[in-house]
Amino acid sequence: MGKRRRTDANNPLPSRISKFWNQRYTLFSKFDDGIQLNEELWYSVTPEEMAMYLAKFFRHIFPEAKTILDICSGGGGNTIQFARYFPNSKIFGIDNTQANIDCAIVNSAVYNVEDRITYLLRDWENYHLFINELKELIGPVDVAFCSPPWGGPSYLNQEVYDSENIKPLGLERLLESMFQLTENVVLFLPRNTNKTQLSAVTRKLKGPSAKCRVVEAYVNERPKGILCFWGKKFTSYQPKNDSTDEEGY
Ligand code: MGP
Numbered sequence: 001m002g003k004r005r006r007t008d009a010n011n012p013l014p015s016r017i018s019k020f021w022n023q024r025y026t027l028f029s030k031f032d033d034g035i036q037l038n039e040e041l042w043y044s045v046t047p048e049e050m051a052m053y054l055a056k057f058f059r060h061i062f063p064e065a066k067t068i069l070d071i072c073s074g075g076g077g078n079t080i081q082f083a084r085y086f087p088n089s090k091i092f093g094i095d096n097t098q099a100n101i102d103c104a105i106v107n108s109a110v111y112n113v114e115d116r117i118t119y120l121l122r123d124w125e126n127y128h129l130f131i132n133e134l135k136e137l138i139g140p141v142d143v144a145f146c147s148p149p150w151g152g153p154s155y156l157n158q159e160v161y162d163s164e165n166i167k168p169l170g171l172e173r174l175l176e177s178m179f180q181l182t183e184n185v186v187l188f189l190p191r192n193t194n195k196t197q198l199s200a201v202t203r204k205l206k207g208p209s210a211k212c213r214v215v216e217a218y219v220n221e222r223p224k225g226i227l228c229f230w231g232k233k234f235t236s237y238q239p240k241n242d243s244t245d246e247e248g249y
Contacts, residue, residue: 017042017153026219027077033110036103041075043153046188047219048077054186054227055081058143061233062184065089065142069181071124072148072168076104076117078188082145083113091116092138096123096168125168127177134181141181143231147188148174161190163197172201175230179205184231191216191223198228211235 011021020042024031027045037045046054055078058065066089070079073093083091095101101119108114122130149167164170166189169177178185195214202212213229229235 036106045075046077051078051081055085059085069141069144071146076107080111083116093119143184144178144181145186155190160194161192187228
């Protein structure tokens, strides 16, 4: 008799992304309160614990931040946590797909932060067409974050991921565009990202002694990706090993 695969009869997702159904509460602890995701968002949204860690870390480094921008806000996984941890700041989410923004708005309401976030439909690939208008609209940006599309789940088929494959722009142009807004830039990239390429692009754009801080992100003891930080406050930050550090960083 052949082996039968156990299937979860309540799993509504197509088989190519079905594993994410079991991760639904890791992605959003309030999943049952009306979270909405489309196929792209199921496999690319940032798990809640990680998004919370990042937002708390931003607050730790930039307690006075007034404006945080999330480029490629997707289903709102990161944007929602920025709004939760910076209740008095302006939080902007940009995405090139109305369907993603619709999900993000619904998901923000699940976490009661919909009034604190402005979602904008823009294609960052054409950022040069609207960046001046954006600067006028949102004013100075304290931190710009982007968790961009990595080109789908096949990113793991490559031993070393070429960051020029990230969408909507390759690494160099994406960073260049974000540095036009602020020196404090954070990207979430695949765990197999080419670190040599990361250093080379950093030096090319910011000078021979420029640094990028790379932190491996684990959720439930599984590696999810790397967080890459640019900007002096991020790169010069010294984590404390004693318990005097309020947030435990
Ligand atoms: P994964 O592809 O499921 O990795 O992505 P793996 O190792 O199979 O995971 P496992 O824990 O099931 O073993 C893991 C996480 O990476 C996702 O939950 C997303 O948070 C993030 N991620 C994956 N992709 C394909 C993307 C992407 O294209 N863009 C962004 N920003 N994040 C992604």
